[in-house]
Amino acid sequence: MITLSIMLATIIQAIDGTIANVALPHMQGNLSAAQDQITWVLTSYIVASGIATPLTGWVTDRFGLKRVLLASIAGFTLASVMCGIAGSLTEIVLARTLQGFLGAALVPLSQAVLLDINPVNRHGQAMAMWGVGVMVGPILGPTLGGYLTDTWSWRWVFFINVPIGALAFYGVGRYIKYRTPQRLQRFDAFGFITLSLAIGALQLLLDRGQNNDWFGSLESWVELIVLLTSLAYFITHTALSPPGKSFFDYRLLRNSNYISGVLLIFFVGAIVFATRALIPTMLQTLFDYPVALAGLVSAPGGIGTMLAMLFVGRFVGRIDVRVLVAVGFLVTAFSLWQMTQYNLDMTQSAIVWPGVIQGIGMGLVFVPLSAATFATLSPQMRADGTAIYSLMRNIGSAVGIALVQVLLVRNTQIAHSGLVNNISAANPNAQHGALAWSFDLAQPHALALLDDMVTRQAAMIAYIDDYMFMLVMTLAAIPLLLLIRRAQGRPALPVEPHALE
Secondary structure, eight states: OHHHHHHHHHHHHHHTTTTTGGGHHHHHHHTTOOHHHHTHHHHHHHHHHHHHGGGHHHHHHHHOHHHHHHHHHHHHHHHHHHHHHOOSHHHHHHHHHHHHHHHTTHHHHHHHHHHHHSOGGGHHHHHHHHHHHHHHHHHHHHHHHHHHHHHTOTTHHHHTHHHHHHHHHHHHHHHBOOOOOOOOOOOOHHHHHHHHHHHHHHHHHHHHTTTTTGGGSHHHHHHHHHHHHHHHHHHHHHHHSOTTSSSSOGGGGGOHHHHHHHHHHHHHHHHHHHHHHHHHHHHHHHSOOOHHHHHHHHTHHHHHHHHHHHHHTTTBTTBOHHHHHHHHHHHHHHHHHHHTTOOTTOOHHHHHHHHHHHHHHHHHHHHHHHHHHHTTSOGGGHHHHHHHHHHHHHHHHHHHHHHHHHHHHHHHHHHHHHHHTTOSTTSGGGGSHHHHHHOOTTSHHHHHHHHHHHHHHHHHHHHHHHHHHHHHHHHHHGGGGGGOOOOOSSOSSOOOOTTBO
């Protein structure tokens, strides 16, 4: 029952990062917002969640795990209702900010609880259950969001959280035992402020950079300066603070498995979410898929992830986790290679199967990686450790999405320029053959039609370049597995199911 309750809380938080994406056009019209304004519905949630995630360790130490979980579930659910009844852009942005801030602790604390209530030899299966919610939620979010928006309205994208949140709240309140807070950590206000400014500036820079022409705008430069300055102050302050007095527990840096896992989960976040951000837009812009169909074609990748996670959890502890993760990365690399074979004449099955294979690969990576990351971490450091782990996955996804979008725009322009270089009425090849039969290049409308075809081809080339880039990035992550040591025995302190009543 604890696992079920925790999974419900994890799923609603994980899904809400992407479920509103497909509903944005409907919100824009209903709330009378401009194109650049409505994206704040997404950005405000991401930034608030990123800022609040590092707070998880301190608030848990100060108020206790059960209280924090209950407050997060209740606050997240209430904020979801506020989003659903919002009557203006300002109201929904404020509600989404509150939703992201209050729900930030749900994913890291759910991971910590599952590690607490399971012995070490079952951590692989526990992380499989947790990973299903964390990884499948964002993938299925657009599909569910499209269905709810088409069937009822965009407001049900948020109202759907109410019954799920109520069940999660009851389960946590009924089955998780209250423990007296340790209150060993002092709140480091300066560390929190500088880290929050750095995370917020990074998220804004990555989310808004494309629309702002990156460093061609003053906003991007301001965000970069705030990011670098705040990060420098945070690192200096943390390094000079005595143990237990800084916001970040730098004892985590002494655990090589944990640091290796954090680096690798950054790559996982970048690969998974960047791919999932590309495919729906590719299907809608180049293949004219409606929103609901694009979501359905993308959904089988989530099914592959779920099946792989449930399967691989049984092998964690029996097979070296480095082997399992390496196999997962290689399977993912194969799926990305398949995506580099995409073309404008492909069928739906040619889109579905690489997605399923990639889902299987990421499932094989995520579960053993999570188990190895926390295998040698003491229970007292799990709240901090899981918070930073989740934060790095989110930052990886933001960086990955920003990179592929930049490359997509840039490579589309380059490919378009190369393709049109020799297309003109003066080219002898234009005077005969299929081109002359189909297009009269002396006519403006024929040139416009030909340019549209060339633009689609250029965009397809750019998408293929993005998949090739992620293929290289996937292979580049594999050598980092050499940094992971195989866990010997139990963690420094025994793990007991002390969350049970």
